[in-house]
Amino acid sequence: MVWSFWLMSNPSRADASREGGEQQQVLSSSVQARKGETDKSNANLIFSSFAGLLQQWPNTFAYSGHSIIPGIVPRATLLYHGTNDTNGPPKEGLEWLAFDPEMSYRIASIRPGDTSLYTYVATHPLRVIYFDGQSASLGTPGFMDSQFAIINASVPEIFPDLGHFIEAEYARATALCKLADKYGFEGVVRMNTGFELLWLLNVINVTDPFTDNVPASTTKSHPAHKIFAPNYLRHGRQSPLSRGGFWNAVHSGSQHFFAPGEVRVILDPEGFISFYDGLESLNAKRRSDGTSGGPRSRHRLYGISKEDARTVQERLVEVLGRKNSENWRADPGRPDWRAVVLTIVDRYSPLLGELDYLLNRADLNATVQAIEVRTLTYDLIMPSLDFSDWNSPEPGWACPRHSRPIRMIIRSIEGTLERLCGKMYDLFEQTILLHLPITPSLPFNSTLEVIARSKIPAWREEVESLQKWARLVYMGPLSAAL
Structure with a gap:
């Protein structure tokens, strides 16, 4: 069953302040200090990360992402969601959407019951940030290091939620929603077998904290639509044509192996943030491990100091502030x-x-x-x-x-x-x-x-x-x- 409809309405806006006039503090907003000018000895590492953005193979090899960068998903981009829910398509709240229909179909078709594939169309440019590496893969240490650093200002050595990967993914997505609410982006682009969009609106009110006098919104919070039911791997009848789903998903992902990669996301180099950029705790860790010369597949963010993690958070705040002040428009006169x-x-x-x-x-x-x-x-x-x-x-x-x-x-x-x-x-x-x-x-x-x-x-x-x-x-x- 395949459905197609227009859904992504213009985001609601809410007052940037919270109850009692206090604004929620998720990231430190102190960006006055320009810390850690680029260490030129890491030039090849930064170059490599930047060259491999949105490409499947470089981000599979260097699976522990070291880059964060803002961008947009252009208007009229098609996004897909597969589900076995008989209540119809998800229309609001936290959601996982794929850029390739094969990826969505594969995820839903392994579960029992009829599979529905819904097609969404972006009705406006979607404001996103992208975490490189295998940032949508669950369970393996290193895959989500950069998200831990941004959310918690620390990175665990091993995955802290062994056996509870799905619950941890919802908690992580909710934390990212809070950042989206505070700093004015709408989704997170990540990679697993293919590229996905973690859609973050309507779980909490959307606000642009960098714009004064924003009118309040009447939009209410909605519970997340659970695409993973607790017993989603139970035995039962599966979609009759699902046998080829795995290979079709792998094939669709392979189309983005090398440059130009996933072209349905337009990144803004003016907002490129690298964990190779002047963070001494990570430089020292690579020297200690003997991995300063690579390969990048041995590099992780575990061991980053609290101070360096805060530095990256501050850089992200600064980047998103600029993006909001520009209304997320890209200057066509800038070099590519x-x-x-x-x-x-x-x-x-x-x-x-x-x-x-x-x-x-x-x-x-x-x-x-x-x-x-x-x-x-x-x-x-x-x-x-x-x-x-x-x-x-x-x-x-x-x-x-x-x-x-x-x-x-x-x-x-x-x-x-x-x-x-x-x-x-x-x-x-x-x-x-x-x-x-x-x-x-x-x-x-x-x-x-x-x-x-x-x-x-x-x-x-x-x-x-x-x-x-x-x-x-x-x-x-x-x-x-x-």
């Missing part, structure tokens, strides 16, 4: 920083993969390998070669008017390219000093072959070291396994 980062990934991924493959080929002599290394490294550095105006200032790029998140993104770009390009320049210079011919010469030059052969092992080691570092950046399917 996601496009900049993804363009870098698209450019360097195949060429680095080719370079690694070339230096490990046993069917080529060393002279041919060296000539090809020269060609590949030149292809990488060619756009940045400028012999006319060395060391010219770039006031537009270094503009001090950039917001903190954009300064962080710029530094991550600069730090990543500094490492990648620096190594390519070094390898190119070494090939030039060999005085190689344009093409392999005839007759065979044995002296040049001996010299080139002596260089190949060091080049191979340098490229492998670079790839180990670049895997944190996620260089795409052409690179070595992560």
Whole structure:
């Protein structure tokens, strides 16, 4: 049974104050101090996180999310909800909606009884925040670290509600609703097999605390519509065509494995928040664990100090305050920083993969390998070669008017390219000093072959070291396994 209807009405607004004139305090609102300017040594980690936003594979690999970023779900976006409830579609309150119908159908079809799939349409741009990583997966330590940090300013080592995952999910969603009520967003985008929207309105009154003189709303609180009944896994008759539901859900999720990822959410880089950004307790933990160089799959937020967790909370308050002051509109005149980062990934991924493959080929002599290394490294550095105006200032790029998140993104770009390009320049210079011919010469030059052969092992080691570092950046399917 498939239903389709328009539901997402314009959000109600309520007075920002609570009883007694006191405003509910969920997050600290002190944002005067600019703490922890971006540590450039984490440039590749920040770059990697930013490049992988809303993509299934990077967030499956680095499952413990380290990023929070605001965005919108555009008007007319279709969202789906599967249920076995015979009372009809949920119309109000806390709800879980999927961007792919296969995901909703799969969740509902494993339960006994008839399955109904409802289609919702956003009647206005939905204001959301996105937690990266496997942020919608239940039970495994690390999956929900960033949500714990935002809600509680602390992160447990193990999941604190073993055996009560569904109840804990409702408690977590309710806590997020309180933040949504206080700070003016409407939903949370998270990822499991696919991407979902945790819809947070109408459980509690909606308010924009950053706007004065907001008229009171008569909207009343409603209990959450329970999509998971306590006995939802009991044995009984299931949907007759549900056998393919699992693979269909996996297939739909795989469509978002790599860039551009989930395109039905438009993120705002001006609000990008990273747990790799100047939080000394986490930097110290990675140094102690020996994971400063990665892989990111070993990074968790467990061990974050209360002070650093509060710093991230304050950054989120600041970001949401700006979004509300702008009515969540995106300035079309701003640079598309996601496009900049993804363009870098698209450019360097195949060429680095080719370079690694070339230096490990046993069917080529060393002279041919060296000539090809020269060609590949030149292809990488060619756009940045400028012999006319060395060391010219770039006031537009270094503009001090950039917001903190954009300064962080710029530094991550600069730090990543500094490492990648620096190594390519070094390898190119070494090939030039060999005085190689344009093409392999005839007759065979044995002296040049001996010299080139002596260089190949060091080049191979340098490229492998670079790839180990670049895997944190996620260089795409052409690179070595992560």
